[in-house]
Amino acid sequence: MKKIKDFTLEELKEELKALGEKPFRAEQIFHWIYVEKVKSFDEMTNLSISLREKLEQEYTLSNFNIIKKQESQDGTKKYLFDVLDGNAIETVLMEYHHGKTICVSSQIGCKMGCKFCASTGIAFVRSLTAGEIVEQIIAVEQDIQDKISNIVFMGIGEPLDNYENVIKAIRILNHSKGLNIGARHISVSTSGLVPKIYDLVKENIPCTLSISLHATNNEKRSSMMPVNNAYPIEELIQACKDYIAATNRRISFEYALAKDNNDNLEDAKALVKLLKGMLCHVNLIPINKIENGSFTKSTNENIIKFRDYLNDHGIVATIRRELGSDIDAACGQLRRKNL
C-alpha cells in the first residue's frame, strides 16, 4: 500500500486527481496530516465518508509506534520507533535555549563504516522513505504535544546516500501548508559524498550543510572514515568551496576530538591552514566512546586549547554541548536495534 506521507503536496494533488477528486482535497489532507497530526483518515472530517474510505483502501498513514522512550537527566529524549516492517530506528530530541531540536535517522543502518560511530558494525538494511523521515518529527511532536523548531540529519545513516528521499522529506517538512519548518532550521550532515554535494547546490534549498571532517590529512581521515578513500580531503574541500561560492551559505565542519589521535596543536594548525578564508564554522565534538571502540574523548583542557587556537587564528569554532550521553543518545551513539 502507498504511504501517504511519502508525497509532497504537489504529488498528492496528482494522486487525488487520479482518484477523480479535486486537487484542493489534497490541501485538506495535507493539513490534517501535518497541522492537525491526526492518526487516521476517519478523523479527516471535512472529507466525505466515501473519500475517506477510498483513502483507507489506497493509502496508509503509517504512524510509527514508540517501542521505547528514554529520558536523560539533561532532558534529552531518545525514541526507538517501530518502522512497521520489523525494523527499528532511533530518533533523539534535544532541548536548547533556542528551541527543540530533533536528530533524525535517514537509513536503517549505515554503509559508511566510520570507525568511531556506533551505527557502524550492524548490517545496513535499507534507506528510509521520505515519509518515514517525516514521520519521526510527527511522532515526536505528537508525543510531546509541542512544536519542533530545528531538525538535524545526524542520526543513523548517511543522508546523502539516500539523496532523493532526504530532499523530498525536506520539501515536505518545509511546506508552508504543513509543518512549515524553515530550511534554515534544517541541517544535513554528510561524511563527504562529493558528487552529492554538487547535486545539493542545484536544489536551491537554503538548509545548512555540515561536513564530518574529523581529520586534516588523508592518512588519518581514511583510517577513521573509509569514505575518504573514495573522496579524499582535497576533493571534499574543493566541493565545499564550490558549494559556498554557488550558494553563499556558510558550511559547518564537524570535528570529533579523540585523545592522542587528532587533538594536538599540530592538528589545530593544519585545520586552520585547510579552512583559512572559507565561509565556515567548526563544531568541535568531544568524541563519545562507543562499545568496543578504540577512540576516547580528549581531555577538557585539550578541547578548550584546540578551540582557542582556532578562534585565535580566524576560524570560528564552538564546542558542542554533550547531551544525552547517559542514555546513549549522544553523537555517534545511535544504533539500529532489532525488535
Ligand code: SAH
Ligand atoms: N552520516 C552523516 C550523519 C550521521 S553522524 C555524517 O557522517 O555526517 C552525525 C555526526 O556525529 C557526524 O559528524 C559524525 O561523524 C559524528 N559522530 C559519529 N560518531 C561519533 C562519536 N562516537 N562521537 C562524536 N561524534 C560522532
